[in-house]
Amino acid sequence: MPVDRIHWDDLPLAARNAVEQHTGPVVRAKTAAAGANSGIAATVHTADAILFVKGVPSDHPQARTQQREAAINPYLPPSCPRLLWHVQAAGWDLIGYERILGRHAEYTPGSPDLPLVARALVELQNIPCPDIELKRAEDRWSGYAGLAGIEQLVGDTLLHTDLAPHNMLITTRGHLIDWAWPTRGAAWIDPAVLILRLMEAGHSAPSADAWAREQFPTWAAAPDASVLAFSGANARTWDEIARNDPQVWKKNMSHLAHHWLNYWQSRR
Ligand SMILES: Nc1ncnc2c1ncn2[C@@H]1O[C@H](COP(=O)(O)OP(=O)(O)O)[C@@H](O)[C@H]1O
Numbered sequence: 001m002p003v004d005r006i007h008w009d010d011l012p013l014a015a016r017n018a019v020e021q022h023t024g025p026v027v028r029a030k031t032a033a034a035g036a037n038s039g040i041a042a043t044v045h046t047a048d049a050i051l052f053v054k055g056v057p058s059d060h061p062q063a064r065t066q067q068r069e070a071a072i073n074p075y076l077p078p079s080c081p082r083l084l085w086h087v088q089a090a091g092w093d094l095i096g097y098e099r100i101l102g103r104h105a106e107y108t109p110g111s112p113d114l115p116l117v118a119r120a121l122v123e124l125q126n127i128p129c130p131d132i133e134l135k136r137a138e139d140r141w142s143g144y145a146g147l148a149g150i151e152q153l154v155g156d157t158l159l160h161t162d163l164a165p166h167n168m169l170i171t172t173r174g175h176l177i178d179w180a181w182p183t184r185g186a187a188w189i190d191p192a193v194l195i196l197r198l199m200e201a202g203h204s205a206p207s208a209d210a211w212a213r214e215q216f217p218t219w220a221a222a223p224d225a226s227v228l229a230f231s232g233a234n235a236r237t238w239d240e241i242a243r244n245d246p247q248v249w250k251k252n253m254s255h256l257a258h259h260w261l262n263y264w265q266s267r268r
């Protein structure tokens with residue numbers, strides 16, 4: 001379950017003091033409107049800098065997610081915001097990022113952001129996967145893929161796996177944020193994840209597929225049977241997400257994931 005979002009001023013004084021050890025005095029802060037998961041997500045101003053602070057209560061299951069997010073940061077491509085510090089104080093786990101002055105990406109058909117989104121993902125696809133402990137795609141989706149399909153997700157590419165438009169900030173380029181689920185796996189999995197989000201924004205399955213083929217060599221080369229195994233597993237994952245928390249957008253993602261699966265099965 002997400003943490004209720006609080007404002008900077010609602011943090012315990014000792015937690016704010018611990019942050020100010022790194023930043024200097026905070027003069028004002030503005031809570032981010034988007035993103036539902038973090039207990040605090042705010043743009044924080046000091047006398048001479050602006051940064052982005054994210055945090056969760058240390059005893060919340062999500063503190064582990066935030067730990068992963070901090071651990072992967074040094075290995076991310078240059079377009080991803082740098083982690084500045086990580087503190088634990090007064091029952092809070094807080095991380096500070098370089099602030100990106102951008103807006104969320106627009107994924108609708110014809111959007112001028114799409115080439116920037118593609119470039120940011122290609123940049124990620126081309127970096128070496130760091131030699132640190134990471135979740136593996138075959139484990140992430142093992143409960144959902146058939147036993148025969150699971151080995152098809154194995155690979156050695158660093159994947160983001162949550163390529164929603166609110167996790168991509170746009171300036172003159174695309175910046176991939178919210179690294180809660182870094183995963184090691186087959187390179188074409190991220191393009192497959194992005195395709196569903198393009199469909200959510202109004203692309204048809206064939207047009208999202210064709211676009212991704214042009215942008216991502218890994219997608220153009222993805223074996224049919226492997227994509228089929230993942231698409232089935234991903235559809236079952238979204239079914240479960242929508243069942244556990246039947247919000248309209250989750251039910252829509254589950255519907256789109258099945259629509260995509262049908263397309264993939266029948267496209268030849
Ligand atoms: N480095 C950053 N600079 C500026 N804004 C950011 C930054 N990181 C996140 N945001 C904003 O805060 C929102 C929530 O952050 P995110 O990392 O996605 O957390 P959540 O886990 O709450 O989804 C993002 O959608 C974006 O609008």
Ligand SMILES: [Mg+2]
Nearest residue numbers: 035166167178
């Ligand atoms: Mg987010």
